[in-house]
Amino acid sequence: MAYSKEIYEKALNIIKKRRLDAERTAEQHKRELSLKYPEFQFIETELAKTGYEIITAFSLPRNEAEKKLSKVRKKNGELRAERQKLLKALNLPEDYFEVKYTCQKCGDTGFFEERDDTAGVSYGTKLCSCHIELLKRLAAEQMSRSxxxxxxxxxxxxxxxxxxxxxxxxxxxxxxxxxxxxxxxxxxxxxxxxxxxxxxxxxxxxxxxxxxxxxxxxxxxxxxxxxxxxxxxxxxxxxxxxxxxxxxxxxxxxxxxxxxxxxxxxxxxxxxxxxxxxxxxxxxxxxxxxxxxxxxxxxxxxxxxxxxxxxxxxxxxxxxxxxxxxxxxxxxxxx
Ligand SMILES: [Zn+2]
Incomplete structure (x- = not known):
């Protein structure tokens, strides 16, 4: 289905705004709690370190890399569990720091890669269903505007x-x-x-x-x-x-x-x-x-x-x- 350029641009802007809003909210949650409770700040810093350690582990010889990775994963898990415990004590939901996208499928990008993981095949990038729905809605609104x-x-x-x-x-x-x-x-x-x-x-x-x-x-x-x-x-x-x-x-x-x-x-x-x-x-x-x-x-x-x-x-x-x-x-x- 073909839509006007204006509709495509409008849809992309709306999806982009959804994504930025979701990411901003998650960031804000982290910032607010870290300011109030230094424990969170500590956990966030340590988690960032584990991310870096995982990347560097891949440059090690295979044996060492595996050892290091399992250590880092363990530490990562413990930090997350600790964070969860703190959130629970504050009566906050477990996913309080996670980015809550309007569309989980595409993470509010409007596109997703269609693939068959069992066969390891990619069918390329497709318009997400949230994107198609939005285009339809915008076109309907424009059509009915008069x-x-x-x-x-x-x-x-x-x-x-x-x-x-x-x-x-x-x-x-x-x-x-x-x-x-x-x-x-x-x-x-x-x-x-x-x-x-x-x-x-x-x-x-x-x-x-x-x-x-x-x-x-x-x-x-x-x-x-x-x-x-x-x-x-x-x-x-x-x-x-x-x-x-x-x-x-x-x-x-x-x-x-x-x-x-x-x-x-x-x-x-x-x-x-x-x-x-x-x-x-x-x-x-x-x-x-x-x-x-x-x-x-x-x-x-x-x-x-x-x-x-x-x-x-x-x-x-x-x-x-x-x-x-x-x-x-x-x-x-x-x-
Ligand atoms: Zn989507």
Whole structure:
């Protein structure tokens, strides 16, 4: 997967900061205790000496080296045990002096050497999984930056804008109360196995608001969420396909996200390319078994008319369909 240069640099800076912070904390622990308790200072100095002795031992003849090494190792072990005892007496954890990296696998370098120790084979340096996760998260954040996510939470959703007068035995208010409650529940229970949702209904009924409220909750749970309008995504992908944008792979980022929210399906200008991209994104996510939320002003009938059978049947056949009811509440809010 290709990311922009900016994302790669940002990720490396974050990983570097993690490493420096972890090393600084361990150093600080050592310094503080050594100042307070000279015993620690003594042990640290002696430990440093054993390190030096181990290195010099290798220049000795084999017999002597082995003898010396076992002596030094013994001394090293005793010093560590002594340090442990002192830490315990102070009620501090055993690993108080150790560097606690965010990622143990790569020691916060972002890279690790993949090797098979039993066969003694190295497969070269690879991007660590912590690095890949970070790149994905940063790319998702950048991709979603244009949407004011912080403005949308369930607590700001006002049901009082929906009419309580009944049409066909149901009021808009009751329909939307049910929609609202199921969205809250969906967000609370959200995980990678959650189902995909298709929100439809006329413009201004709160589809974007509720889908972004779900996004907010999923992000809080640590999921990698991408949200944005279908038009913007398709424009970006089109530019990338024709080489007019920087080297970024939006299509695969969308396929890869834990939760993808596609807003306003149907507002885009339909071409053979946009249709095939949409199909690829929706279908690949279904194959991966990860949830997608699509919102649209189009009715199910209009979806069938507008898109080829392959796209329409993926949405109608595999998404949970949620119909939004009411009059445009945005007009009511501003009046
Ligand atoms: Zn790592």
């Amino acid at each position: 949407t004011p996510l912080e403005l949308c939470g369930f607590e700001d959703f006002d049901l009082s804008y929906y009419s309580k007068s009944k049409k066909d035995g149901q009021s808009d208010y009751n329909v939307m109360k049910e929609v609202y409650n199921s969205c809250v529940q969906y967000a609370q229970n959200f995980d990678l196995d959650s189902m995909s949702l298709f929100f439809y209904g006329r413009t201004g009924l709160g589809k974007t608001h509720l889908s972004l409220s779900i996004a907010n909750e999923a992000i809080k749970k640590g999921y990698n969420v991408i949200y944005g309008s279908v038009i913007n995504f398709l424009n970006k992908i089109e530019k990338e396909k024709f080489g007019r944008a920087e080297d970024c792979d939006t299509e695969n980022l969308l396929i890869d996200a834990d939760l993808l929210i596609l807003d306003d399906l149907g507002a885009e200008f339909t071409t053979a390319l946009t249709t095939s991209v949409l199909y690829n994104i929706i279908n690949s996510r279904i194959c991966r078994g990860v949830p997608t939320i699509i919102s649209s002003n189009l009715s199910l009938k209009e979806i069938k008319e507008r898109y080829p059978e392959s796209v329409a049947s993926r949405i109608i056949g595999t998404f949970a369909i949620v119909k939004f009811a009411g009059d445009d509440i945005r007009q009511k809010m501003s009046s």
